[in-house]
Amino acid sequence: MEAVLNEAVSLLDEAGVPALTFRALAGRLGGGVGSIYWYVSGKDELLDLATDHAVGPLLAELEARPDADDPIDELRTMAVRMFDAIVVRPWLAAYFMRNSLLQPNTMRLYERLGQVTLRLDLTPRQRFHAVSAIVGYTVGTAADLGQEPPREVVDGEVGREEYLARFADLWRGLDPEQYPFVHQIADEFAHHDDKDQFRAGLDLLLAGLRLEAEG
Known part of the structure; x- marks a missing residue:
């Protein structure tokens, strides 16, 4: 399964979701298309698992870090690292936390963000809204900025x-x-x-969260 997911992520990194076909994946693995069905039931499941596989190193990095003294600073650091991981892999955004049953890594990342908010004086509803806002802003902005640049920019014309x-x-x-x-x-x-713009928006969001926690 590890080899299947490694090659699936490689195909997605190279050319996005359209490149991830069972035929292309089987070719990378040196087997037949039918062999892929031993591991996944279809492309949707494969995409969910590949997303979770790609999130794994990010989660391991964040779990290994010592907590910052200020929970708002901790949330900022986590959001920036999420942004950095997704902006170079914009395909991740569409499947991030799409299926928590198949994505334990993304679920643990969501939980880790939530646990940081337990250090703030917030109600359960405020915590839910706070983490949802951070994830939504971070993933959405990374997906937008990670889109393929205009053709003339890619070709070097401008x-x-x-x-x-x-x-x-x-x-x-x-x-x-x-x-x-x-x-x-x-x-x-x-x-x-683009990155400065993301950080500025994140700081506005977190400044509001700090005011809510201190209010």
Whole structure:
């Protein structure tokens, strides 16, 4: 099973979900398509198991870390590591925690986040909402930023800065009375760093959680 999941993750990393077919997987393993069915019932189960397999090293890393003195700092560190792991593997986002029966690693990661909130003065509902918000923001943002760049950027026809500058120029050309916000942030958009943007949003979310816990 370990070999099956290792090769499944490799195929997903190389070309995403469309690349993960039983025929391609069997070819990697040097066997027939029928042999894959000894391990999984179909592609959906394989995707869930491959996702959990890919999350395993992240979970092991986080479990090995000593807890930070400040639980909010601990939540920030965990979210940033989750983001880093998913942004390079955007296929993970669609299947992350999709099936807790088949994904013990993702379930343990969710539990670990939740246990950190036990150190905060929150109600059970507030803890549930807090962890849901952190996971949703982290996974969703990583999936968005991990998408395939535009063709002209991939082909090297234009750089990232030039590509962003095109849209910033378009925004500057909009009616400032109808789009005052877009006009104000156009320069920020043109030169923003995706990871900094994620961290800034995460800090806003966690600042709200701190206020709720201290209120």
